[in-house]
Amino acid sequence: MRLALAQLNPVVGDLAGNGARILAACRRAATEGADLVLTPELSLWGYPPRDLLLLPARLEAQSQALDGLAAALAAAPGTPAVLVGVAEACGERCLPNLHNALALVEAGGWRVVARKQLLPSYDVFDERRYFRPASAPALLELECRGRSWRLGLTICEDLWVEEELQGQRLVGPDPIAALQPLQPDLLLNLSASPFSQAKGSLRRQLASRAAGRLGCPVVYVNQVGGNDELVFDGASFVVDAHGALLCRLPCCQEAVTLWDAAASPGPGEGAGSLAPEPEPLEQLFRVLVLGVRDYAGTCGFQQALLGLSGGIDSALVAVIAAAALGGNRVRALLLPSPWSSAGSIDDALALAGRLGLRTDTLPIAALMAGFDQALAPALGGEPTGVTAENLQSRIRGSLLMAVANAEGGLLLATGNKSELAVGYCTLYGDMNGGLAVIGDVYKCRVFELCAWLDSPAAASCRADLGLPASGELVGAAIRHKPPSAELRPNQQDSDSLPEYAVLDPLLEALVEQRRSPEQLGAAGHDGALAERVMGLLRRAEFKRRQAAPVLKVSGQAFGSGWRMPIAAR
């Protein structure tokens, strides 16, 4: 049986467009002799559709899209059937009244053949808001090339049942165990699994475990593309009954790849194509690039804009933006104040030159003086301290938004996760933007990514993404200067914060691992420092609530997976 793994990049909510995308994959698969096309979870909607699922008119549009797809398959004999991810209305008024389901669409008709059993409602996921769980396993029997195939069907989380691999699993049935007595020839898992670091390996371990338990190969098809804060990395694959990798699709790009399931595979049989698997830093970089490209594309932006300070964060975002959209579609503003170092301006201009960005330099000193003068009657004098520092950031933010408004560009926020965690950022200032590109990347990781980008190891990735392949990109001058917001003379981040090499591990313990300062103190960390950092973290909640969507690349990002109260103790 020849399967086409269609690792698609649907647009959220675009039922007609996604139907056309699926049809195109079927037509392409037909030319390569596929018997069945596999698409990701909720492929007709794009994952996550969120509250679009609550709109009755959208559910009607889904039926039309499915009818249209079935009619198109009928109109082109020889086009294979396709498994499509759908939201199935279960005909009851009690809420939730949908199933997260798979429909088999064939020439002239479609029917639901599987329903998801384990519905994630942790982290960024809200599936219990929309869906009710199914309790029965799904087995699809298909006649193909003269024999009957028994396909076990699972949807994403249904495969995530190995507590000791995952750390924690969702309460509920074990869909793999339920399939064992049904003796499938193949297990299919159609997913929309967002990227986070080290998740690729976990997915393969889970698939291997299921393959072993069922004694059959596992075909894992993942969505690809960026949808608001989530980036899906694709990297679909097939493992054999012993967990050996037979086929792997590329990371971070659409692909339709054929794989032949053998009726009774012998050892070593069934190998398909193996796309290269990038190293972790390259994966991270490609994911960020994809997140920016798709957010801009789906929102209809032709160009992006950012403030370039000469610091490492905005430098990294500039590189990502240039890779996502092309340097000629990225515009950089340099917004120096009297406290900006000459080096910063030179470094920013040199970087922009390497990336081919258009730059404008708009000094802000006159506006700073204007605000000082305007505010004096209300403040009884000129603003000082944090008030004055925030004003500089807000002047810059207003200038950036003005250019974005005038040109219809997407402003990219350049703050990193360390800053966002402790509130070392200005609301309505440097936090401005439609997307917080590196808001889930700790400062130490920003340094690592930039060091990698400037290393020979990044050359082929840079070339592949249209960046200059040789020479320094971020540049040693930017990578090696001490972090500074340059909001007062000779300011350095380390005046207000611990060194990032100390801060970042503490934040990871408090945020990702949800440990308390007391626990950290007891474990030998600096408990008083942990307490102080926890206080900063809590007090910055109001800022994060108004932050731009943060591209999620870790297990615990700020955004929809971090739901902390603001007014709390």
Added chain:
Amino acid sequence: MRLALAQLNPVVGDLAGNGARILAACRRAATEGADLVLTPELSLWGYPPRDLLLLPARLEAQSQALDGLAAALAAAPGTPAVLVGVAEACGERCLPNLHNALALVEAGGWRVVARKQLLPSYDVFDERRYFRPASAPALLELECRGRSWRLGLTICEDLWVEEELQGQRLVGPDPIAALQPLQPDLLLNLSASPFSQAKGSLRRQLASRAAGRLGCPVVYVNQVGGNDELVFDGASFVVDAHGALLCRLPCCQEAVTLWDAAASPGPGEGAGSLAPEPEPLEQLFRVLVLGVRDYAGTCGFQQALLGLSGGIDSALVAVIAAAALGGNRVRALLLPSPWSSAGSIDDALALAGRLGLRTDTLPIAALMAGFDQALAPALGGEPTGVTAENLQSRIRGSLLMAVANAEGGLLLATGNKSELAVGYCTLYGDMNGGLAVIGDVYKCRVFELCAWLDSPAAASCRADLGLPASGELVGAAIRHKPPSAELRPNQQDSDSLPEYAVLDPLLEALVEQRRSPEQLGAAGHDGALAERVMGLLRRAEFKRRQAAPVLKVSGQAFGSGWRMPIAAR
């Protein structure tokens, strides 16, 4: 049996403080001879605790708070036992691993006596993220005054099982039906039910229905207070077996009220105190006041700040803020531009005078000119159109934030729901603030509220809340001027938007009722206009994602109950 209905206002996450609050209610109830104290759902945490429930250290703190409460009861003989809302760890590693539960705390010990069966995961609720549902009904048998009492225990949504009253109900068991064979003497429902218009009547209908099905009185205890975007209005009550109201607690304030349950109540027996029930507009006003007061109080703000334009929205927010904090703790900035009418400034100053607000007038013309000059090199000329209009708004937003930063005040955003829906507001400008006070109030309702505030009907409420009781408050000049953003000469909202009397019903159909433009066209509305408004609604999603928390007063507010994708079609 003498019950104390403790309508408490806990602080989210403050386990020790909330324990002390509960203990104080028990001591007060003891002086009035109570046998049992009833507190709201999750009263030890404050509802909603959100992701604080995921922190293991907080669960340990909960155990300590419960132990401390039990010890305090033991130390003061005669203090009644108390039902406390808790998160019960269910001892399994699978997620979610908590129950939303009730603990009976008595002298020297505590035990869980009920677990919630219906877990809301719609609108603003995420209970499936934290809790697993119980499947069994809870009956608590208590010896009291020489007889045994059978108390049916339910938690909030467990009472919401009447599809034809609610429109839609949650899938799952019917906890009331499950209690029928257990023949309770009383049904208790301990809730944290946020305010929305017309919900008070629905709560009483649901309680009356349950009372009829069980043939016993129903005691309904609700939380009171504002927690971020949610405001809990209290208004706890008791109905008899026939649904007649026996006791009612006040709206929007803490109260501990005693009610005597009769062993075999005859007709007309069992009446307790009946606090007055405000009219709908007064309820709405009191809820908004409470929301501001608690947000400011819990976040530790001593004063609030807002921009006063002379328009009706900022006028209403000024009145709410003055009622919440006292006029002497509210500061108003007048930020006139060359396009501001003299009337607007005079009207704003007169309003501030009536409310006793401190004002400063900071003209923005020089800053507008400064930005024009600064931006010219990047824009190839001075900003025009929307870019120029947004700049004015952002200059004002930066001035307001500077004063808020310098003085540690809470900036209140003044935009209404109609504006927030169609994006007739400026991100990083007039949207600035820690709380969007009337972001869930449509413009037409803003007019109604202000007309009510200026009417004799509001006199006693105004006096009660420390506002001037007589004379106009908002003022006819402000109430009767045509809405205008005053961002260009002679601008009126109706230049860009339909009249609010047309727009607001359309928005309500699209937002609250989730109807589509096609459906509205088919139902006789202006389909093309509905389509245009829907487009505006969708395109403003990115602004709302970065909005301040909006005090929710409707069935569908923007905020955590509105989870629409941004990058979508």
